[in-house]
Amino acid sequence: GQNIDQPTEMTATEGAIVQINCTYQTSGFNGLFWYQQHAGEAPTFLSYNVLDGLEEKGRFSSFLSRSKGYSYLLLKELQMKDSASYLCAVRDYGGATNKLIFGTGTLLAVQP
């Protein structure tokens, strides 16, 4: 079966650091993505991990452990504009190209 779990909601304070966890069980694995989605807008790409370890991109970092089926997204120096839903998605083997399976998303609220 295929299952992607992430917390439904999180709250954090402006300027702080927050970690959003994602665990997955899929029949195959060919990469993990994090997307950001503001209310009423399209999901936008944040990060991609295919090998174990940490990928850093500015204030955002993403970690992957394939043996544990686990990833996290780390957001530093939180800003009010970071309030959004964060979607974890796994690319499953399903042919030569992408088949992304999304989690339900984590709604992050950044408070002053």
Place this chain on the structure above:
Amino acid sequence: EAGVVQSPRYKIIEKKQPVAFWCNPISGHNTLYWYLQNLGQGPELLIRYENEEAVDDSQLPKDRFSAERLKGVDSTLKIQPAELGDSAVYLCASSLAGAYTGELFFGEGSRLTVL
């Protein structure tokens, strides 16, 4: 460079009526996807095209939903007849095969309300 374009942005119809959504992917992207997103949920794949071929339509309710991608560029998703439970956002996305990450680029979506 233009992104993925979808229309209409909003559509309100009564149940049993037909509705169609249109998508123009990023130029050169050969893979096109239609996703359905309910409020508070992640996107769920309906159908995936490689050029003009539907390579994964296992989640498409074929009794009422249909899709086409003529000439391997623009795509249309149709619902006939619509039911109350079809109220959702329909997202179109495209990607470039062979790219390192192969991330999906999403359109802003078409929000459907069925009354």
